[in-house]
Amino acid sequence: MPELPEVETIKNALKKVVLSQKIVDVVVNNPKVIKEPSVKEFVKDLEGATITDVLRKAKLLILELSNAKSLCIHLKLTGQLIYPGNPSLSRISFKLSNGNFLDFRDQRLLGELRLVKDWRSLKFIQELGPQPFEITFGEFKKMLENKKTPIKILLMDQTFISGIGNLYAAEILFRAGIHPKRAAYLLLDKEKEVLFKEMLATLKEAIAHKGSSVDQYVQLSGEPGEYAKYHKVYGRENLPCLVCKTPIKRISLGGRGTYFCPKCQK
DNA sequence: AATGGGACCTGCGCGC
């Protein structure tokens, strides 16, 4: 569930505490999450490196290091970064020069850590579509042309537009009043405009509220994000729509649970 | 080429 707003929240918090810290030790409790290079090299190359910058690209978190390498962290479904951490609770912990640990925790072990020379050339990065804040309405409108895919699937397609996942796709479409199954190319210009506006507004508000803690996501401090209380549809199956009181429906679309209001979303 | 489903994982909640 960490999507763009959650990863952005973690990035902002990380920048305040880890910049110019040196990684003095790496604790590997579960090597499974280290995808690249070998565990041995991963540890060896990280020890002694100083964190020079923290970046986010879509849902990927990037820690740039003084040794010209970057530590790329994908939280996937249940990954967490916690600071100050506790290595007895983590999959991987990084001991910093100030004596504190930065933990990577991950209940389901689907998260991925990579130490690479050039994160920009990672296949995953190369294939990402633009992030929502990087495009104009004109460009967005053009991107939707000829796309017969249901709009929700398109919003979640990282090669189309990057950073939006299942939760925010549902919330954005509710706010735009658009049914998740609508074919993208059949949306009216007016609807595309509202969709674009609500996409940016929803992500912006979610960042302002430090993300949505519905399952595993927490901020770097371990505190929950506050945006879940503003959710209109996600996780609200059978509960009354907050606008029209019609029960919120849940369908499966592209293999994902999809929540919407059958009356408000056409 | 675009789409669909399974795999990767674990823990939770449900029904019997």
Added chain:
DNA sequence: TGCGCGCAGGTCCCAT
């Protein structure tokens, strides 16, 4: 009570 099953969803990979 306890067990087994389905489900949660980001991304990759393979099949159609």
